[in-house]
Amino acid sequence: MKKKQLSMAVGILSMNLLLMLATLASSAIAAIAKSFPQEPVSKVQLIGSIPQLGQIIATALFTYLTFKMTRKNLGLLAVSFVAIAGIMPAITNNSLNIILACMVLVGFGTGTITNVVPVLLQENFEGEERATVMGWASGVTNVGMMIFTALGGFLGGSNWRNLFWVYGLAFIVFLLAFFLIPQDKKLKDIGTKKEKTNYWTLFKGLNPYVYVLYIINFILSFALMAFTSNQSIVLATQGKGTAYVAGVTALGNVGGILTAAFLTYVRKFTKSNTIAWGFIAFALSFSCIAFSSNIVLHVIGNAFNGVGIVLINATAPYEMSILTDEKQFTLAVSINTLLGSLAGMVVPMILAALQIAPGYSSFIAGIIITVIAAALLLVTRFGTKVEAEQNRKTSEVVK
Structure with missing residues (x-):
């Protein structure tokens, strides 16, 4: 693999480091519940599962968004959601509803990343190299899980609020993606102008x-x-x-x-x-x-x-x-x-x-x-x- 392709792979796959951040806060549910004694425990437990709502919304909108934005910009937007929404509970943490809303947005970001990474890999790699980097994607996800789980446990050990500072590392991922991923075209700009494409046409043609x-x-x-x-x-x-x-x-x-x-x-x-x-x-x-x-x-x-x-x-x-x-x-x-x-x-x-x-x-x-x-x-x-x-x-x- 050439040096340029390797740097491109680093930029794309760095986003996969963030995938497990959607459920990172679930490790602090017991401590968070103590800080919100007026809230039912079942509501606090949503912190671990509610990101899935954001992921489903992101997946449902993904194809539409790729016609409106380039895949690179969509990836950058997703990383921004994870970084900003993830770090907010470390700053504004007096309302469980706000924390839950932030977790939905984090889920939207990770859900978009789940979809956009393989699309970027398809666009920029061919043949066996594509198969290889798609394999690396799974490995990077596991690495991210190990790093962020350990770091989150260390930061949140004394105070659960500190755990959310881990999401700030997404800003580093944003910079890697911004500088290392080449800009592409919106899907609506690919192909001839006479070619009309809609979701049903694409689905029938699979x-x-x-x-x-x-x-x-x-x-x-x-x-x-x-x-x-x-x-x-x-x-x-x-x-x-x-x-x-x-x-x-x-x-x-x-x-x-x-x-x-x-x-x-x-x-x-x-x-x-x-x-x-x-x-x-x-x-x-x-x-x-x-x-x-x-x-x-x-x-x-x-x-x-x-x-x-x-x-x-x-x-x-x-x-x-x-x-x-x-x-x-x-x-x-x-x-x-x-x-x-x-x-x-x-x-x-x-x-x-x-x-x-x-x-x-x-x-x-x-x-x-x-x-x-x-x-x-x-x-x-x-x-x-x-x-x-x-x-x-x-x-x-x-x-």
């Missing part, structure tokens, strides 16, 4: 394989929800406490970071079946936790979870970028993000409707569905078919 990627995203959301919401329950039956769960989770995070860092070499092994191998990694993560009481295997299980996230989260957007043009990709990514958010909400309901109990039973369900997903992807040779579509489009361009 390649059928894009819908398969939507299903893959739903299964990924299922696996993530089943793992993260049930691991502590499974380990509690083995006599493991909260500190133990936090410890093996933190150590396991390294698996995702290393996979993202060396994704180019990993893909040489997984080739066109990278998503299938991602689901195999998920199945192994569930198995290591459910069928062992060994701390080493528990760390490895969490590492496999990170590996699965990176392999799928890096490859699915890359394949989606192959199957769509510039205008279609913005719509495809926003729909994918929206479906992922909704999936996270309905998965617990689906498990309850199927009478699958929390804990061990949910882990077994996770193993079954991820193994089936991997098997179907391998048998149908889905990745190979996507590559064939890429070769077809390349040959058409050459002609």
Whole structure:
């Protein structure tokens, strides 16, 4: 990768450092509740979940905004929302309603970043380099989570209000994005002036394989929800406490970071079946936790979870970028993000409707569905078919 492209990648991916900031304040809910004794605890708990409202709004508006603004400017606007709204509770913190409103705006910023980063990567990178930087995106998110969680805990240890100063680091990200990302065009200015484009036209023109990627995203959301919401329950039956769960989770995070860092070499092994191998990694993560009481295997299980996230989260957007043009990709990514958010909400309901109990039973369900997903992807040779579509489009361009 050339020096110019590397600096561009730094500018774009720096925004991903901020993605986990939407839920950072949830670690201080107990302390905040003590400062607002007149407010119900359930309202204080919204601090951790209400950013999702902002994320859904951002996703719903994303395609529209890309026709009105350049993708670079939209990214800068998103980072500004995170920085300004995030730091406000450190300054104005006498009203829980204001804090909640700020968290909605932070969610709007992170939701926009979730959508704009893959679009910028599609626009500025091609081929295997695009797949590589999309893998780095997942790793950078994990790095951001580790850094900001540790820093937030340090600052907020004496007073929860100080935790919100962490959001000020978003101003540094703003500068990196401003100077390192090249300016682009609004989507409405791309193509011929005679060409009329609307959302329905873009949606109807999507390649059928894009819908398969939507299903893959739903299964990924299922696996993530089943793992993260049930691991502590499974380990509690083995006599493991909260500190133990936090410890093996933190150590396991390294698996995702290393996979993202060396994704180019990993893909040489997984080739066109990278998503299938991602689901195999998920199945192994569930198995290591459910069928062992060994701390080493528990760390490895969490590492496999990170590996699965990176392999799928890096490859699915890359394949989606192959199957769509510039205008279609913005719509495809926003729909994918929206479906992922909704999936996270309905998965617990689906498990309850199927009478699958929390804990061990949910882990077994996770193993079954991820193994089936991997098997179907391998048998149908889905990745190979996507590559064939890429070769077809390349040959058409050459002609």
